[in-house]
Amino acid sequence: MCTVCGQMFCPKGCPEYEMGGGIYICSYCGADIMAGEEYYSLSGEYYCSDCIYSSRRTAGE
Numbered sequence: 001m002c003t004v005c006g007q008m009f010c011p012k013g014c015p016e017y018e019m020g021g022g023i024y025i026c027s028y029c030g031a032d033i034m035a036g037e038e039y040y041s042l043s044g045e046y047y048c049s050d051c052i053y054s055s056r057r058t059a060g061e
């Protein structure tokens, strides 16, 4: 939690707020993974949920 604004993820008005960038970068598509966003961590690599969902398959179909 931020000690300045007291929130888990700083709003833009907070001096601790970091402009733009995400916390992680998706290893597959390069998209920023923002604070509070769902992501997947596999073998030390980070993937956004879009990439995971788009590569999801059902065997036999």
Ligand SMILES: [Zn+2]
Residues within 6 Å of the ligand: 002, 003, 004, 005, 006, 007, 009, 010, 011, 014, 015, 016, 017
């Ligand atoms: Zn803050």
Ligand SMILES: [Zn+2]
Residues within 6 Å of the ligand: 026, 027, 028, 029, 030, 031, 047, 048, 049, 050, 051
């Ligand atoms: Zn991605």
